[in-house]
Each structure stands twice: as C-alpha cells, then as structure tokens.
Amino acid sequence: MSNLFFASALLPDGWAENVLVTTNARGRIGAVTAGAACPADADRFAGTAVAGIGNLHSHAHQRAIAGMGEVSGDGSDSFWSWREVMYRALDRMTPDDFQAVAAQLYVETLKAGYTAIAEFHYLHHDRDGSAFSDPAEMSHRVVAAAREAGLPVTLLPVLYNASGFGGTPPTSGQRRFINDGARFLRLTGALRAAYGGDDDVRLGIAPHSLRAVPDALLGETVAAHPDGPIHIHVAEQRKEVEDCLAHHGRRPVEHLLATQPVDGRWCLIHATHMTDTEVRGVAASGAVAGLCLTTEANLGDGFYAAERYLGLGGRWGVGSDSHISVSPVEELRWLEYGVRLTSGRRTVLSGGPRRSTGRRLVEDAQAGGAQATSFETGRIAPGRRADIVVLDTGHPLLAARTGDALLDGWIFSGNVPLVSDVVVAGRTVVRDRRHPREEEIAGRFKKTLGRLLG
Incomplete structure (x- = not known):
C-alpha cells in the first residue's frame, strides 16, 4: 500500500x-x-x-518528421503529398531508431498530461519489406520504449493489406506495413503470449482503413479477435469518401456501420466527413470518435461535426496522431475553437448554461480515452x-x-x-x-x- x-x-x-x-x-x-x-x-x-487523459491515437515513428513536409510542392499539397514525405522518412529507420524516437515521444507525452497512449502501430517489417526473424520485433520496441518512459501503452498492431479500395496492390512506400491475414494472426498471437498479463500493456487491433483492408479480410480479422479494442481510420479525407462511394456505393462511415459490429470496443479515428445520418449512427453505436485536431488541421483534413455529435451524447477522445503537438491542451482547445470559428458563438461545447467548457472537455476526454485505451482510468x-x-x-x-x-x-x-x-x-x-x-x-x-x- x-x-x-x-x-x-x-x-x-x-x-x-x-x-x-x-x-x-x-x-x-x-x-x-x-x-x-x-x-x-x-x-x-x-x-x-x-x-489522467488517455492519448487514443499515436503513430510514434512520425515524431521523427514533425515539422517536415511544410515546404510547398509544385502543385496543390494535401494529405496525399505529405504521406509520400512520411514514407521516405521511414526508409532508414531501424528498430533501435524506432525505439529511440518512441521513447522520446512517450516522455513528452507524460510531461504534457497524458497518462496512457494507444499506439496504432504499422511499421512491422525491415527496411526492404522483409520480415524480421521475430515478426513482432517492432511491436516489442513499442513496449520497450513505453517501459523506458513509464507510460502505459495500448498496443494496436495494424493490419495493412492493400493501397486502395478493391485490393489495389501496395506501393513500394508501404512495403514495411503489409501483412496478409495469416501473418497478422501470427503477430497478434505472439503479442498475446508476450504481454497478455502485463498490467501496463493492453492489446487490441487496428485494421488500418477500409481502403487498406478489404471487407472479407476485415470481417475475418474482427471475428478472430473477440476481445480488446478495435481502432480504424475512417472518412479522414474527401478523396477517401469519393473512392468509397465509387467502389461500395456507400460513404465510409455508412459502409462500416452497415458491415461491421461497431460497438463500444471500436474507436473511429477522424471520421471527419460524415452526413447527419452517419453522425447519429456513430453516436448510437457506443464507439469512441478519435479526434486528432492538430494533425487534422496540419493535413488539411477538415473539421469534425463536434457540436452535433456531442449534442447526441456521442463518446469521444483525443489523440496526437502525427505528433506535431503532443499536448492534450492544444487538442481540446482547438476542438472548441473550431466550433467557435464555424458557428460564430462561444462556449459551444460546455454542455449547457452556467457550465465550465474546460471541465466538460477534460471529463469527456478522460472518459473517451479510458474507453479507447481499455485502461481503468479517467x-x-x-x-x-x-x-x-x-x-x-x-x-x-x-x-x-x-x-x-x-x-x-x-x-x-x-x-x-x-x-x-x-x-x-x-x-x-x-x-x-x-x-x-x-x-x-x-x-x-x-x-x-x-x-x-x-
């Protein structure tokens, strides 16, 4: 005691x-x-x-390139041009490099006021795309870095199988991410054996996105993992919405809700571009919306339907994603400020008359972070x-x-x-x-x- x-x-x-x-x-x-x-x-x-607040979305390796990709290209820049910069930066990263970057991030994360982190981890393979002798090598480095810092980690190995809807073959820049269903099951099995009883590690899965995981594989993977959190990127970019409509005849969030058992285990990362029907569907599902305001702003993604979603009692939390900021303060502030800028009103997300906006934001983020990371905190x-x-x-x-x-x-x-x-x-x-x-x-x-x- x-x-x-x-x-x-x-x-x-x-x-x-x-x-x-x-x-x-x-x-x-x-x-x-x-x-x-x-x-x-x-x-x-x-x-x-x-x-404490749980940071519900992290790509630790991206801390190494924070502030890069800010030089304009020859045409209009977007998420997709930034992604190529990120891919190139990964070409030289060894396991030791990755652990050094992650440990630095996790110390910064603690000092900013986060007390857990959900690591949406997709850097699985060696520099040439070949498997390490231990397929969980890079996942072990996540845990090692978290232990160095003393930060609890929700380890979310990413299933990344295709570069676009319809099973489009992966690009060379994605060679370090790619797994098929069998290899992914071996990876998650190894992680359960290694960390299943660790008090400071929680295990879940992260199907990367609807474009990177075909429907059949997504369904098989979810069924094979009946416990633990499930995180997925969805509806982050307008192009993703257009491509999903072209392939499935439905918008991404609409398609996900129609084809998967979305419930309180799920965390829908970004979900930026939704119709009112989709907003109601996510709020009713019990899933957590994973909002990453500074990254979404940096990449020009768009702004979440926060006022409508919170008004429906939707659950949400914040993450630092690409780590151009590691501060929960900045994420929470910009959630409220984004609504103020688009509505022309103040204290929009306070939750009612005579209520503190800061307290409402903090308490919601505590609850959503606890649910999404699966740690008994908040x-x-x-x-x-x-x-x-x-x-x-x-x-x-x-x-x-x-x-x-x-x-x-x-x-x-x-x-x-x-x-x-x-x-x-x-x-x-x-x-x-x-x-x-x-x-x-x-x-x-x-x-x-x-x-x-x-």
Missing part, C-alpha cells in the same frame, strides 16, 4: 480539498478520503489533481488505476483560481505547460516537470535524428 496526498482534487462527485488516495501494489486505488490529514509516509503534492475513484495529473496551482496563469476555473485556465490560458507532476499506477513518473530519464532519452533521440535526417 502507498499513500498519495493532494492539496485538492477533482473527484467523481466534485472538487475536494486535502485528498488522500491510497493505492495497492498494482497501482489501483483502494480508498479516496477528502478532508484528510496528511500521513507522514505520504507522497505529497502541492497542486490540484485530476485523472476518474480518481476506488478500483481505478492511480493515473493522475497534478496541475501547478502556484503558476501565475492559475493564480487565484479554484475548482472549474483551474480547468478553464489549463485549457484556455495560453501555451505554457501547467502540469507539474504525473503519477502512473501510483508511481510518480514526472516530478516538478522533470522525467528522471529525459536527458538520456533526449540524447539518444537527437543522435537518431541526426543520422536519419542529416
């Missing part, structure tokens, strides 16, 4: 002061006591505690993981704020990081804004980028 003591905390029934959280050996919360005295053996935090309550973020209430940007105003300040007061400490499964992994291994991990990352990009 261990004790954590917070000056204040957001609990399921509201704000409380002098909060004692008792955890067991597995990092689960045994008891939460408000108005408590601080025990002599407690790990004491001066700031305000909130449950609330400071008995039985949950002790995955907790501490806000620096001594910072000038949070001065004289209490309760919901702290969350509004965290999300809307600027770009200065306001997370001081992070606790994962009862263990303090960031203290006074510092991760104990950050210099070592950053040094390895910088050497890796020097070789990859130099």
Whole structure:
C-alpha cells in the first residue's frame, strides 16, 4: 500500500480539498478520503489533481518528421503529398531508431498530461519489406520504449493489406506495413503470449482503413479477435469518401456501420466527413470518435461535426496522431475553437448554461480515452488505476483560481505547460516537470535524428 496526498482534487462527485488516495501494489486505488490529514509516509503534492487523459491515437515513428513536409510542392499539397514525405522518412529507420524516437515521444507525452497512449502501430517489417526473424520485433520496441518512459501503452498492431479500395496492390512506400491475414494472426498471437498479463500493456487491433483492408479480410480479422479494442481510420479525407462511394456505393462511415459490429470496443479515428445520418449512427453505436485536431488541421483534413455529435451524447477522445503537438491542451482547445470559428458563438461545447467548457472537455476526454485505451482510468475513484495529473496551482496563469476555473485556465490560458507532476499506477513518473530519464532519452533521440535526417 502507498499513500498519495493532494492539496485538492477533482473527484467523481466534485472538487475536494486535502485528498488522500491510497493505492495497492498494482497501482489501483483502494480508498479516496477528502478532508484528510496528511500521513507522514505520504507522497505529497502541492497542486490540484485530476485523472489522467488517455492519448487514443499515436503513430510514434512520425515524431521523427514533425515539422517536415511544410515546404510547398509544385502543385496543390494535401494529405496525399505529405504521406509520400512520411514514407521516405521511414526508409532508414531501424528498430533501435524506432525505439529511440518512441521513447522520446512517450516522455513528452507524460510531461504534457497524458497518462496512457494507444499506439496504432504499422511499421512491422525491415527496411526492404522483409520480415524480421521475430515478426513482432517492432511491436516489442513499442513496449520497450513505453517501459523506458513509464507510460502505459495500448498496443494496436495494424493490419495493412492493400493501397486502395478493391485490393489495389501496395506501393513500394508501404512495403514495411503489409501483412496478409495469416501473418497478422501470427503477430497478434505472439503479442498475446508476450504481454497478455502485463498490467501496463493492453492489446487490441487496428485494421488500418477500409481502403487498406478489404471487407472479407476485415470481417475475418474482427471475428478472430473477440476481445480488446478495435481502432480504424475512417472518412479522414474527401478523396477517401469519393473512392468509397465509387467502389461500395456507400460513404465510409455508412459502409462500416452497415458491415461491421461497431460497438463500444471500436474507436473511429477522424471520421471527419460524415452526413447527419452517419453522425447519429456513430453516436448510437457506443464507439469512441478519435479526434486528432492538430494533425487534422496540419493535413488539411477538415473539421469534425463536434457540436452535433456531442449534442447526441456521442463518446469521444483525443489523440496526437502525427505528433506535431503532443499536448492534450492544444487538442481540446482547438476542438472548441473550431466550433467557435464555424458557428460564430462561444462556449459551444460546455454542455449547457452556467457550465465550465474546460471541465466538460477534460471529463469527456478522460472518459473517451479510458474507453479507447481499455485502461481503468479517467476518474480518481476506488478500483481505478492511480493515473493522475497534478496541475501547478502556484503558476501565475492559475493564480487565484479554484475548482472549474483551474480547468478553464489549463485549457484556455495560453501555451505554457501547467502540469507539474504525473503519477502512473501510483508511481510518480514526472516530478516538478522533470522525467528522471529525459536527458538520456533526449540524447539518444537527437543522435537518431541526426543520422536519419542529416
């Protein structure tokens, strides 16, 4: 047993002061006591505690190219031209390189206030496209990097089989991703054997997209994996919608809902381009919408139907995707700001009169992140993981704020990081804004980028 003591905390029934959280050996919360005295053996935090947020969509290797692809081409640039830049950057990445990049990302992720990450992992093979002697080599590197950082990871090996609708053959740039159904089953079987009992690893699957996984293979794969989360890219780009209509006679989200058993296990990444009928269908399914606002903006994808979807009670969370930003603050802020820019109104997603917009965004993202990552987090309550973020209430940007105003300040007061400490499964992994291994991990990352990009 261990004790954590917070000056204040957001609990399921509201704000409380002098909060004692008792955890067991597995990092689960045994008891939460408000108005408590601080025990002599407690790990004491001066700031305000909130449950951590799960980052529900990550491509760790893309942290190596953040900020690249910003030089204009000869014609109109889009997601598709950016994708070629990303493919070229992968050509030289070894397993050691990948682990170095992922570890750096995961440290940054923790310091920003995420306490779990869903790794949508599709870099499976060697540089020439051949299989490693261990087909799970690169997946093991995801877990190794997460362990270096102390970040829980939901490992989502990607099934990528075709380059377009109708089973179009893969391109050379996709050679490191491609698996057929049998090889994918061997991969997921190896991961279950390796990590099935690990408290800090959750296992799911990620059929890449409707264009990359033909219908029959998608159905077989879902049926072969009856447990764990299922994440899929869908309706991210207008061209994808047009191609799906041409091939299936239906839009991507419409087709997915019609052909697959979409429910609370599923996370629909992006789902940017939907009709009102599709919005209602996703909200009714219980699936989580995986919103990646900074990446969607960077790639020119479009903006999610957030006001309509949230008004229907739809579940959602945020992810950093291509990692041009690793901050949950920026994702949440731009969700609200996008609605303000398109509607001409303010506090649109607050959820009703006299409600804090910051609190509504944070609590929804906590719940959606917990569901999509499959970690028992998102609330400071008995039985949950002790995955907790501490806000620096001594910072000038949070001065004289209490309760919901702290969350509004965290999300809307600027770009200065306001997370001081992070606790994962009862263990303090960031203290006074510092991760104990950050210099070592950053040094390895910088050497890796020097070789990859130099």
